[in-house]
Amino acid sequence: MAPKVLVSDKLSETAVQIFRDRGIDVDFLPDVGKDKEKLAEIIGQYDGLAIRSATKVTPTILDAATNLKVVGRAGIGTDNVDKDAASKKGVIVMNTPFGNxxxxxxxxxxxxxxxxxxxxxxxxxxxxxxxxxxxxxxxxxxxxxxxxxxxxxxxxxxxxxxxxxxxxxxxxxxxxxxxxxxxxxxxxxxxxxxxxxxxxxxxxxxxxxxxxxxxxxxxxxxxxxxxxxxxxxxxxxxxxxxxxxxxxxxxxxxxxxxxxxxxxxxxxxxxxxxxxxxTPHLGASTTEAQENVALQVADQMSNYLLDGAVENALNMPSMTAEEAKVMGPWVKLAGHLGGFIGQLTDEPIKAINILYDGVVADMNLPALNCAVVAGIMKKVNPDVNMVSAPVVAKERGIKISTTNQDKSGAFDGYIKVTIVTDERERSIGGTVFSDGKPRFIQIKGINIDAEVGEHMLYTTNEDVPGIIGTLGSIFGEAGVNIANFTLGRAAAGGEAIALLYVDAQVDATVLGKLADTGMFKQIKPMQFDVH
Missing domain, CATH: 3.40.50.720 (NAD(P)-binding Rossmann-like Domain)
Structure with missing residues (x-):
């Protein structure tokens, strides 16, 4: 389904046509921005909102904007947009600083x-x-x-x-x-x-x-x-x-x-x-400038809604369309790594440390950081995204640090995420293979090679015989197919982990049977957005 954009101020017809030419469903209602009640009534239908200075994007409007992903301001000043409220809602706020x-x-x-x-x-x-x-x-x-x-x-x-x-x-x-x-x-x-x-x-x-x-x-x-x-x-x-x-x-x-x-x-x-x-704030008031910023905001919003490119955003690291294409799998991986740790951790997180190694160390790290933090914060708030996650983390007093280094291992590039709580440190590493698919490659310092699936189960146990058989038989009895089964251990007879990618969500009955065996220290079902 095509993204839908509302133009609520007087933008040029040429700019409106850019949305149409890009396949975006656009409603051009240039006077609705002055009518806050009407705007609040209809804004829930739209993925994007293109404005000048007449439209006031207040917390009330943002509360009603249940599908909104981006606000684009044709011009530099964004005093008419509540950027803090937009960030908390996960809405990107863009302007056009170069058009005038x-x-x-x-x-x-x-x-x-x-x-x-x-x-x-x-x-x-x-x-x-x-x-x-x-x-x-x-x-x-x-x-x-x-x-x-x-x-x-x-x-x-x-x-x-x-x-x-x-x-x-x-x-x-x-x-x-x-x-x-x-x-x-x-x-x-x-x-x-x-x-x-x-x-x-x-x-x-x-x-x-x-x-x-x-x-x-x-x-x-x-x-x-x-x-x-x-x-x-x-x-x-x-x-x-x-x-x-x-x-x-x-x-x-x-x-x-x-x-x-x-x-x-x-x-x-x-x-x-x-x-x-x-003069009455005429700096940007020429026919050419007004046209330029209108065309620029239409292009920027279209690029984001269609390709994920983030340009001239005030509350999110910028990422070009080319970067979005190259980084797409790494952004996915960053989100999965954060999601893994977030789902495993029940106590308050004090710090998040992110290591980038090899090819990924030269990429847009602020954007990747946002993806990691969003993955972690989803357990706290399922609606969190790359825009709102840093705000949520800051509100909770979580410190975020980044390290990047030249290639130091067997992979061309990898990301390692470590979280610190009062009770423990927990880490997970991952990479992107040549097929573009993210993989988990290290958990708790134990090397593995696990494909990321929508439904997964993570277990920890002593390295003893019978683990594979127990997992296989209980899942078989429940009629749950195992798509991928990964094992790893620190040393013979020491701590071991298992990560299963299964075709359906693991229900409470299966979890209960696994717990009753007494063989597992930790049993954790997980969900990942792989689409």
Whole structure:
């Protein structure tokens, strides 16, 4: 059955057609996002929800979204989506951070020109019939120093455009390497140096605890006299009160703001100050950008619903369609290993340690970690998935650690999962054979070779004669066929294990008969999703 997607905001018809062309059943109801009661009433039918900013994805909506797997936001900002609630429900939240990069960068450059030449005030004056030619004395951009705070995707484009304008560019970005700075032909500097050297300062960072008020009063007071500040990134990056004071004193010559600490900004300390250019969050507002993000979100959601590819997700490691194809069997294996340990463990888990060896060590480990944790957590919550599992684990205070190493054994690659409780450590290892099928290869340090089946039985016992016969006869009497039978032991006469893959779920009667023999220390039926 084809996945079903609801488009609840105004996306372009071209984007809607992408869903149709990919074989996805799509309902285009561009006004339903504004009607929260109607949205809650119908959302349970859908696997995907494509939105802009009008639709509010609240816990109430998510509670009603019984089949929802993915929310796709055409644009960067996801303030209208409760990401914590979505994660707990196992719903991926995607955005489209690259669809409006050019548009936002161009807006920053336009704002820089506007504040340099006082264009809005000059325009308003001329419209009013005044001819105040001497009042609006501007400055050139050529040979001026532009300080770029945040030289990522959008900031990098601004750097490139500024160099084309013959500006000198200095950049502050803790993640910018010297090598990348040279390639971009910009000078990497610390923030304090940028403040003292820049004639224009433009911000291109997200709003986080680290970047909140990055241009504080203290920072602004370090800037050179006559500086002009441009913010087309996020509100809250600049202390607006302090900036207003410095504009009034003449220390700051001008400012151009597209974003504000409180939006919609119906009033603000920067409004109506001389040489302050303000726009209503227009950074992404071009015809091309709106079309680009709509097409991008349709592609991303289709790729996930049809191929399992995770792109630009905010609450799940990204995984391309190519990675999903290669990693598919390993993701399955990771889930099975977690499922095995989860079903065996009754006491609270304190830590999960995951070892990746060989070829798998070079794969997308965050995604594989999510699969392991989801397998373990399914015993606690059967509805848990790769999105919600890390949230459940964090709520329970479980520490997750990862180790990867070069090929060290007989297999090209394998995964070993160890859990730690107050009472014990328990581990299981597995690999993927060339046929793409996951196998269990080690339990409790004992080497085995076991195919993974939907219905399995795990037993531990002393290594004594009669185990195989006992298991075979009791299953035979019950009419349960054994598809695969694997034995292993630590040493002759020591601890031994058996893992049986059977054609039907092992019922309580069979388990009782096995227990009555007194031959088994542990008897555990297991279920695995092999489909």
């Amino acid at each position: 990069m050019i548009t936002t960068a161009e807006h920053a450059i336009a704002m820089m020109f506007a504040v340099a030449r006082q264009l809005p005030e000059a325009s308003a004056s001329t419209h009013a019939g005044k001819w105040e030619k001497s009042k609006f004395m501007g400055v050139e951009l050529t040979n001026k120093t532009l300080g770029v705070i945040g030289a990522g995707n959008i900031g990098g484009i601004v750097c490139d455009r500024a160099r084309g304008l013959k500006m000198k560019v200095v950049a502050y970005d803790p993640f910018l390497s010297e090598e990348k700075a040279k390639k971009m032909q910009v000078e990497k500097v610390e923030l304090d140096e940028l403040l003292t050297r820049a004639d224009f300062i433009t911000l291109h960072v997200p709003f986080t605890e680290q970047t909140k008020n990055i241009l504080s009063r203290e920072a602004l007071e370090k800037t050179k006299k006559g500086v002009r500040i441009i913010n087309c990134a996020r509100g809250g990056l600049v202390d607006e009160e302090a900036l207003a004071d410095l504009l009034k004193s003449g220390h700051v010559a001008g400012a151009a703001f597209d974003v504000f600490a409180v939006e919609p900004a119906k009033e603000n300390v920067l409004f109506n100050l001389p040489n302050v250019v303000c």
